[in-house]
Amino acid sequence: MTNVNEVATSLPLTHARPASGSRVELDQLVRVYGSVRALDGFSLTIEPGEFVALLGPSGCGKTTVLRQIAGFEQLDSGRVLVNGQDLSNVSAQKRDMGMVFQSYSLFPNMNAINNVAFGLRMRHQRSSQRLAKAAEVLEMVGLSDQAKKYPHQMSGGQQQRVALARALAIEPQVLLLDEPLSALDAKVRAELRDQIRMLQKRLSITTIFVTHDQEEALSMADRVCVMSKGRIEQMATPAVLYRHPNTAFVAQFVGVSSRVPTLYRGGNVDIFGQSCVVRGDERLSDGAEVDAILRPEDLSIEPDPHGVGFVTHKSFLGATTRLVVQVRETPVRIDVRSDQGEELELGAHVNVKVISRDVLVAPRVVSDAGSVNP
Amino acid sequence: MASIGVPIGDFISEEETGIERPTPLPGARKRRRRFSVWRFIVLFVAGAYFLIPIVAGLKFSLQDIGGHFSFQAIQNLPSAPGFSGAFWLSMRLAIVTLVVSTLLMVPTTIYVHLRLPRMRRLMEFITILPIVIPPIVIIAGILPAAPLWAKSSPYLLSFLYVILSMPFIYRSLDAGLSAIDLKTLVEAARSLGASWIRTLTQVILPNLRPALLSAMVLTLALVLGEFTMASLDLWTTIPVWIVQFNTATSGHVQTAASMLGLIGTWVFLTIIVSIDRSESRKSRRKTGTL
Numbered sequence: 001m002t003n004v005n006e007v008a009t010s011l012p013l014t015h016a017r018p019a020s021g022s023r024v025e026l027d028q029l030v031r032v033y034g035s036v037r038a039l040d041g042f043s044l045t046i047e048p049g050e051f052v053a054l055l056g057p058s059g060c061g062k063t064t065v066l067r068q069i070a071g072f073e074q075l076d077s078g079r080v081l082v083n084g085q086d087l088s089n090v091s092a093q094k095r096d097m098g099m100v101f102q103s104y105s106l107f108p109n110m111n112a113i114n115n116v117a118f119g120l121r122m123r124h125q126r127s128s129q130r131l132a133k134a135a136e137v138l139e140m141v142g143l144s145d146q147a148k149k150y151p152h153q154m155s156g157g158q159q160q161r162v163a164l165a166r167a168l169a170i171e172p173q174v175l176l177l178d179e180p181l182s183a184l185d186a187k188v189r190a191e192l193r194d195q196i197r198m199l200q201k202r203l204s205i206t207t208i209f210v211t212h213d214q215e216e217a218l219s220m221a222d223r224v225c226v227m228s229k230g231r232i233e234q235m236a237t238p239a240v241l242y243r244h245p246n247t248a249f250v251a252q253f254v255g256v257s258s259r260v261p262t263l264y265r266g267g268n269v270d271i272f273g274q275s276c277v278v279r280g281d282e283r284l285s286d287g288a289e290v291d292a293i294l295r296p297e298d299l300s301i302e303p304d305p306h307g308v309g310f311v312t313h314k315s316f317l318g319a320t321t322r323l324v325v326q327v328r329e330t331p332v333r334i335d336v337r338s339d340q341g342e343e344l345e346l347g348a349h350v351n352v353k354v355i356s357r358d359v360l361v362a363p364r365v366v367s368d369a370g371s372v373n374p
Numbered sequence: 375m376a377s378i379g380v381p382i383g384d385f386i387s388e389e390e391t392g393i394e395r396p397t398p399l400p401g402a403r404k405r406r407r408r409f410s411v412w413r414f415i416v417l418f419v420a421g422a423y424f425l426i427p428i429v430a431g432l433k434f435s436l437q438d439i440g441g442h443f444s445f446q447a448i449q450n451l452p453s454a455p456g457f458s459g460a461f462w463l464s465m466r467l468a469i470v471t472l473v474v475s476t477l478l479m480v481p482t483t484i485y486v487h488l489r490l491p492r493m494r495r496l497m498e499f500i501t502i503l504p505i506v507i508p509p510i511v512i513i514a515g516i517l518p519a520a521p522l523w524a525k526s527s528p529y530l531l532s533f534l535y536v537i538l539s540m541p542f543i544y545r546s547l548d549a550g551l552s553a554i555d556l557k558t559l560v561e562a563a564r565s566l567g568a569s570w571i572r573t574l575t576q577v578i579l580p581n582l583r584p585a586l587l588s589a590m591v592l593t594l595a596l597v598l599g600e601f602t603m604a605s606l607d608l609w610t611t612i613p614v615w616i617v618q619f620n621t622a623t624s625g626h627v628q629t630a631a632s633m634l635g636l637i638g639t640w641v642f643l644t645i646i647v648s649i650d651r652s653e654s655r656k657s658r659r660k661t662g663t664l
Contacts, residue, residue: 072561092564103555105562109580118576119566163562170566 021049021206022083022173024069029078031064031230038064040230042078049204051197053217056227057253062210064230066176069208071095082173098167102179104159106151112162113138113147119170137165141195157188164196168203175200177209181216193220214254218242226250242295244279248362251293256322258332259291261364269361272308272327272352279358290361296322296335298356307349314341327352428636435630447626451634454627460615463528467611468597470532472590475539480586483547484578487556494548501544504537509602512537517607528609535597542592550585591643598635 024046031039038061046052054062067073069080071092080087087095098119106115113134120130138144141161151159160180167175177196181189197220200207211217217224218238226233226241226249233253234246245251252259262269264284269276271292284290301309301323312331313324321341323334332352336344344350438444451457486493504512512534517525524530556578563573579586601613610618612635616628 070561070565072564092561093567093569095565097565099562099565101558101562103558105555105558107559107563107577107581108554109577118563118568122567122572166566
């Protein structure tokens with residue numbers, strides 16, 4: 001079987017846009033559905049050739065942003081600019097955007113090559129020219145042997161690759177990906193994820209990728225825009241987003257974290273008897289009740305028969321094992337090396353230590369203690 | 375997406391797979407036999423219900439007055455007074471009805487699916503009204519209100535037939551549109567640079583063809599069989615002619631006309647389906663058409 005990623009990197013794309021993509025500016029986008037503000041003054045600038053992921057929970061407005069860029073919906077206010085040109089009142093037909101949808105969007109009445117050539121046909125290219133281009137792009141996604149197959153004769157992964165080829169064939173200014181991997185099984189998803197990233201880098205095409213899967217966003221994007229309630233919570237590189245979340249929402253949404261209730265005193269908080277510096281310039285009064293937000297790798301354990309915590313869950317993750325340790329009323333997730341994790345039995349007593357330099361705090365959230373999903 | 379495959383089990387024998395199929399229990403076997411007997415009885419009764427009148431009609435139309443086998447009734451049909459006029463009028467009305475219904479209902483149904491999905495219930499209600507309201511009420515209401523130029527034209531009937539055919543056309547198109555992911559297909563086509571017209575003609579309609587064809591066949595059957603409105607509007611269509619035609623051998627000729635109408639509809643249906651199949655086959659064979 002052909003490795004599609006090898007194919008993607010080895011083939012020349014004669015029609016590939018030589019320029020380094022388009023600059024996209026979203027300026028104060030507002031979209032209201034009844035009483036819901038799906039977009040609430042959303043502003044974002046995407047540099048040419050950049051791969052940006054819009055990440056957030058369902059209903060946060062990420063798909064609405066994409067649909068506004070594609071021109072499928074009217075804005076209530078704000079502007080969409082591509083290379084400085086205001087497209088807010090330009091129809092979807094004339095925006096020159098390539099889009100891959102969540103659901104399989106191939107035209108059922110056309111085979112793979114005709115699907116890919118459709119956009120070129122709409123651009124009045126000559127038959128021989130567009131078929132040659134379509135064949136080339138199909139080869140680029142590793143599907144040249146499927147050119148004559150109809151959508152119902154292809155697997156979901158193949159259909160999405162044809163849809164990607166169809167979007168790329170028109171050499172769009174911007175590539176829009178609306179959760180294109182969510183309907184695929186894990187193996188195909190991982191393969192296609194790598195392929196999309198590889199093609200995007202090779203073609204230097206500005207790409208906006210909508211997902212609710214943080215793993216996809218962190219592994220693929222140059223920058224990730226975490227959204228909540230129609231606004232940006234934080235926009236940063238995956239590493240910064242993970243290591244230095246600006247808000248409790250980002251810390252909780254990106255990666256795994258545990259909330260430990262504590263009290264704020266003079267820029268420090270006490271966590272399991274250990275004084276830790278609070279990250280950032282939190283404006284809190286002394287004695288304020290807060291939650292410290294801790295990543296599994298921010299903590300370490302030491303087995304101790306008289307320790308304050310005990311192991312309640314163990315999840316083997318390969319090189320590491322994730323433990324859930326109950327410390328008084330608070331369950332915390334801690335990653336340890338798997339050989340260390342194997343030695344610990346459920347119920348084993350341990351001491352928990354904070355090993356990160358500083359910690360993020362957020363206003364106290366009252367919840368049912370003891371329920372944690374490892 | 376609808377699966378068009380055949381269960382794998384139908385292709386692979388037990389020898390090939392090495393998997394033995396479980397032997398059905400005796401009770402299950404008996405139940406299955408009883409079920410297939412019932413299925414046969416239901417099929418037989420339903421078949422008899424539909425076929426006996428048709429066979430009887432065909433037999434009667436192929437007999438002379440003496441009850442002997444003869445094509446005389448069919449041979450006499452084209453020369454029967456008023457038949458050709460009625461036939462061509464029915465054909466013209468059918469064509470106008472098909473064109474107007476299609477032009478009206480296809481964009482409307484697509485628009486409702488795309489932009490006003492909440493209105494689908496209302497549309498269903500509106501389009502079912504022609505079934506609830508008897509044709510005689512519709513024609514009795516429209517004739518006094520229609521202007522003279524409309525009353526003097528047979529094509530007023532076509533517009534009434536459009537109303538009558540709405541339930542069939544809307545339901546066929548609605549089912550066809552529900553079977554495809556219309557919104558995504560339209561958005562995909564638009565983002566690739568297709569205008570609304572090209573989206574309609576190159577993406578939506580080809581995928582709506584079976585639904586459209588069934589809607590057209592139902593409309594045709596309805597138009598060719600409608601009597602009440604044509605009779606009250608004083609236009610002699612085929613059904614009106616069948617009732618009005620009266621000679622010594624009229625029984626046989628009338629029945630022959632009815633049978634020809636029925637066979638004509640079948641032939642038309644077969645032609646449309648054959649064209650559709652050959653077009654699909656052709657478009658599948660041609661990969662370099664774009």
